[in-house]
Amino acid sequence: MEAVIAIVALLFVLFLALGAYATVKVVGAAKRGVDRTITQARRTVEDHTLRAKSFAQPGPVGEIAQLRLKLRTSMRATQDTLHAGVAEDETLKESIGLFERLSVHGHELDGELKRMESEPDRATLAQRLPSLRERTERLTHSADSLRWAARDRAHRFANDDLDALSAQIDVESGALRHWTKAEPPLPPPPWPEAPVADHATVQQTWPQTPRSHSAEEPTSPALDPPADRPVYPWQKKPRPESTT
Template sequence: METAGIVVLLFVLIFVALATVASVRTVRAVKRSVTRGTAQARRAVEDVQLKARRYTTPGLGGEVAQLRIDLRTAIDSTFAALDAHHPEDTALAEAASLMARLNEHARALDGELKLLEREPDKSRVAARLPELSTRVHHVTHSADSLRWAAQDRAHHATTDDLAGLTDQIAIESAALRHWTPTQPPKLPAPGE
């Protein structure tokens, strides 16, 4: 009887331990999901604010907002293009690595532009804007170059695959259409 009690107690302890582990993992997953969702919501709100600021703030403020929009658009669309083809093309791993490094520069530049948006001294904004604009142009050009290369690579791979498939289908179609008429079997004569 004592052994049965120990076995039941062990099963209860194992069940409690597994339930605790499952609960902790679930809580962590929910926490990550909420954090990710919050970051995405903040980013969406900030993007809408930038677009509104571009049209409502005349002069330098609108230019700074436009630079931030251009920078974010180039980075986001390049990440989307690389992510769309990265799992199926291992050659894009190096491009993804370079894009991650470029993204760090873009984040730093976006931070500088964000500070510049809040700068009350318009002469300071006007003095810094050409240099920051040049840097934004370099980052967006680099991101665009990676995105276009990834898109060209995907298009080329698709075109090559389609050409190969078309050739195989033509061969198979010809084989299906090629037949030699067979002689009908000779039936025995009625008296045979």
């Protein structure tokens, strides 16, 4: 009986522990979701503020806002591209490592630009602006290079897969339409070669000459002798010739 009670108590404790763990995980996921939402909302508000300053405030202050907006947009786009592509291409992990190192310099520059926005000395701000502009160009160029290289790699893999798929479809389509293939015509049968004549056995034939009429050939019948001419009464009889 005591063993049964102990087992029930142990199961109860396990259920409580599992419930507490599940509650902590759910609360943590909800908290991360809320933090992500708050961060995204704050980022959106800040981006709109920078865009408004870049148009509303001309001069160094407006250019500082433009540099911050350009830097943040480039870094964020590269980060999203790399993290989306690493799920299908693990070779991008090295690129993500390089981007994280680049992000350290990016956050440092963004903080410095943010501090320069509230700088009251306009002369100092104008003096520092060329250096800040150069650093921003270098960072955004590196981020853009990583992003476009990752996109070109994904497009190349997609094109290779599409080429292979198209070739397989062409083969399958040809197999399905096998009846449309015309059979090749049969080659004509070879003619037998004419036998070579032996000059020793070949006899030359000449055209026959016309033969003369021989006795054996039947002769054409002679013409019938002419019949006696009729004697008319007015014709004179010939006188008999004298015998003396």
